Amino acid sequence: MKAGCFITGYSIIIGMEKEDINKGYTECFNWEKGRQIKSESRLVHLSTHRAIEMAQVNLRSIEKARIGIVLGTSFGGLESYEEFFRSIHANNTQPNAFSNSLANIPAAIISIFYGITGPSITLSGGSL
Secondary structure (H helix, E strand, O other), rough: OOOOOOOOOOOOOOOOHHHHHHHHHHHOOOOOHHOOOOOHHHHHHHHHHHHHHOOOOHHHHHHHHHHOOEEEEEOHHHHHHHHHHHHOOOOOOOHHHHHHOOOHOOOOOOHHHHOOOEEEOOOOOOOO
């Protein structure tokens, strides 16, 4: 690969229920840490995987420090965000629910899974 190359791919996944996302994720990835990931982040990971395949990129042949991630989201992990706030109102705060609600969690998961050590940027600014 040439230095300074910009590679892009895209993926569209529509109409998947939570159970379908989780089933597809476990079928696609044999990753022990993946069992802890919420379905909203799993969907982003599945989409990223498909985009990498469509771009026909062999990540094993690229120095991981030279790969960057840019992820855009309207809000972040809405399911986790709601779970966290429900736990506060029930006086049973769930710290993991808060950390999963952060907008940059899916990008972090992608970095960890693929071993990417370059920059990771999450753009978030939409509204519900």
